[in-house]
Amino acid sequence: xxxxxxxxxxxxxxxxxxxxxxxxxxxxxxxxxxxxxxxxxxxxxxxxxxxxxxxxxxxxxxxxxxxxxxxxxxxxxxxxxxxxxxxxxxxxxxxxxxxxxxxxxxxxxxxxxxxxxxxxxxxxxxxxxxxxxxxxxxxxxxxxxxxxxxxxxxxxxxxxxxxxxxxxxxxxxxxxxxxxxxxxxxxxxxxxxxxxxxxxxxxxxxxxxxxxxxxxxxxxxxxxxxxxxxxxxxxxxxxxxxxxxxxxxxxxxxxxxxxxxxxxxxxxxxxx
Amino acid sequence: xxxxxxxxxxxxxxxxxxxxxxxxxxxxxxxxxxxxxxxxxxxxxxxxxxxxxxxxxxxxxxxxxxxxxxxxxxxxxxxxxxxxxxxxxxxxxxxxxxxxxxxxxxxxxxxxxxxxxxxxxxxxxxxxxxxxxxxxxxxxxxxxxxxxxxxxxxxxxxxxxxxxxxxxxxxxxxxxxxxxxxxxxxxxxxxxxxxxxxxxxxxxxxxxxxxxxxxxxxxxxxxxxxxxxxxxxxxxxxxxxxxxxxxxxxxxxxxxx
Numbered sequence: 001x002x003x004x005x006x007x008x009x010x011x012x013x014x015x016x017x018x019x020x021x022x023x024x025x026x027x028x029x030x031x032x033x034x035x036x037x038x039x040x041x042x043x044x045x046x047x048x049x050x051x052x053x054x055x056x057x058x059x060x061x062x063x064x065x066x067x068x069x070x071x072x073x074x075x076x077x078x079x080x081x082x083x084x085x086x087x088x089x090x091x092x093x094x095x096x097x098x099x100x101x102x103x104x105x106x107x108x109x110x111x112x113x114x115x116x117x118x119x120x121x122x123x124x125x126x127x128x129x130x131x132x133x134x135x136x137x138x139x140x141x142x143x144x145x146x147x148x149x150x151x152x153x154x155x156x157x158x159x160x161x162x163x164x165x166x167x168x169x170x171x172x173x174x175x176x177x178x179x180x181x182x183x184x185x186x187x188x189x190x191x192x193x194x195x196x197x198x199x200x201x202x203x204x205x206x207x208x209x210x211x212x213x214x215x216x217x218x219x220x221x222x223x224x225x226x227x228x229x230x231x232x233x234x235x236x237x238x239x240x241x242x243x244x245x246x247x248x249x250x251x252x253x254x255x256x257x258x259x260x261x262x263x264x265x266x267x268x269x270x271x272x
Numbered sequence: 273x274x275x276x277x278x279x280x281x282x283x284x285x286x287x288x289x290x291x292x293x294x295x296x297x298x299x300x301x302x303x304x305x306x307x308x309x310x311x312x313x314x315x316x317x318x319x320x321x322x323x324x325x326x327x328x329x330x331x332x333x334x335x336x337x338x339x340x341x342x343x344x345x346x347x348x349x350x351x352x353x354x355x356x357x358x359x360x361x362x363x364x365x366x367x368x369x370x371x372x373x374x375x376x377x378x379x380x381x382x383x384x385x386x387x388x389x390x391x392x393x394x395x396x397x398x399x400x401x402x403x404x405x406x407x408x409x410x411x412x413x414x415x416x417x418x419x420x421x422x423x424x425x426x427x428x429x430x431x432x433x434x435x436x437x438x439x440x441x442x443x444x445x446x447x448x449x450x451x452x453x454x455x456x457x458x459x460x461x462x463x464x465x466x467x468x469x470x471x472x473x474x475x476x477x478x479x480x481x482x483x484x485x486x487x488x489x490x491x492x493x494x495x496x497x498x499x500x501x502x503x504x505x506x507x508x509x510x511x512x513x514x515x516x517x518x519x520x521x522x523x524x525x526x527x528x529x
């Protein structure tokens with residue numbers, strides 16, 4: 001034990017230990033996001049109002065909002081939205097169903113994996129929109145060629161996220177299920193699929209964004225209706241405020257899909 | 273029911289891990305299986321549990337398998353192997369769902385298993401919300417709910433801290449002394465084996481074969497008492513002497529490729 005005296009001396013000589021941690025950790029600052037967003041809009045509005053930017057090149061936020069308001073009151077614009085939505089839904093459903101089936105097979109069976117991986121690796125990098133002319137040749141200018149383009153774009157990320165999700169399921173959990181005598185179908189339903197679900201849902205995010213991109217591109221190439229066709233036509237007519245209103249609708253669509261998927265994830269992945 | 277291993281050998285590719293293991297686990301007997309790392313203890317357990325096909329030899333049972341056992345050979349895993357997306361109750365129920373039981377009976381069995389191991393109030397918790405000790409209790413409840421004839425315990429306490437290990441060991445003992453379910457208990461820990469096992473089997477370093485069999489002639493419930501300590505210490509020394517040189521050699525071995 002140190003004596004009282006040496007403790008006193010130690011107390012006299014004590015120095016604070018310098019702090020050297022901190023940083024490298026981010027904290028949420030919601031207010032900053034909102035202020036920055038509002039500031040950008042204000043600056044934009046000011047620049048157009050003051051004449052620094054010509055409205056024909058970039059209309060002000062207020063005139064875009066106005067144009068959007070008018071458009072939303074017309075039946076024609078809603079027909080465009082409906083046309084785009086039905087193409088997204090149709091193409092996404094076909095691509096997701098086939099992607100899940102192929103991804104599942106590739107995740108579970110060695111033969112499917114051996115055959116599938118090189119095929120997918122070779123075809124995945126093709127920008128699917130480049131195939132639209134070919135698909136129009138095969139399927140005609142109508143809806144099927146657009147569905148097929150979107151389905152192709154959706155198929156690959158879905159198949160890849162499905163089989164890599166299955167790869168990520170710990171083998172120890174599969175063996176556990178087998179050790180309790182669970183038949184194949186039960187192992188699949190109760191262990192493999194729930195384990196792969198986070199990856200599959202992450203794939204949905206990518207495939208939904210791809211579907212939105214492809215529907216616009218496809219509608220710009222060959223369609224009378226749809227937001228993509230609308231944006232192209234208004235651009236040709238230099239109706240920039242309406243063009244931007246179309247872009248806003250597309251952005252809103254992307255946001256809505258993202259929110260929907262987030263809600264789905266919260267529901268299905270509550271256990272995380 | 274008696275488990276009989278006859279000249280069981282196993283190789284992963286060219287890597288020989290088990291070499292002619294002969295072993296018996298009698299009715300209600302707890303056999304501790306110890307040996308240096310990589311000697312094939314877990315491999316042996318997987319073979320007994322039907323998860324791995326042995327390269328050589330045979331695994332068989334003699335005598336009647338209890339009629340009420342839904343899964344005679346039942347594992348308790350080192351990493352617990354719980355489904356993170358199922359609650360405690362759901363994880364235990366997993367072992368029953370594919371058996372033809374009525375919903376009521378299934379719920380009742382799950383409830384009884386959880387109650388027996390003190391998990392009743394954690395029924396609706398997800399594994400991530402539980403401590404390691406509680407997770408392994410779920411693993412044990414899941415094993416008990418199928419009324420096993422032989423428990424295959426693969427280092428069930430190694431992933432836990434020392435105090436939790438001590439607590440769970442006592443609970444195992446209490447359960448075992450009530451049921452006398454036979455068990456093959458793999459562990460690294462000599463004291464764990466000496467507390468729980470009726471007989472301790474020492475495997476040699478890779479490729480593992482039975483090097484030594486040491487019966488522990490003290491009833492389990494007396495092993496914590498002072499009178500037993502000298503004899504247990506002597507057994508510990510004997511086991512350690514047998515295993516030490518092997519462990520050193522295994523430790524210095526390099527993995528080829």
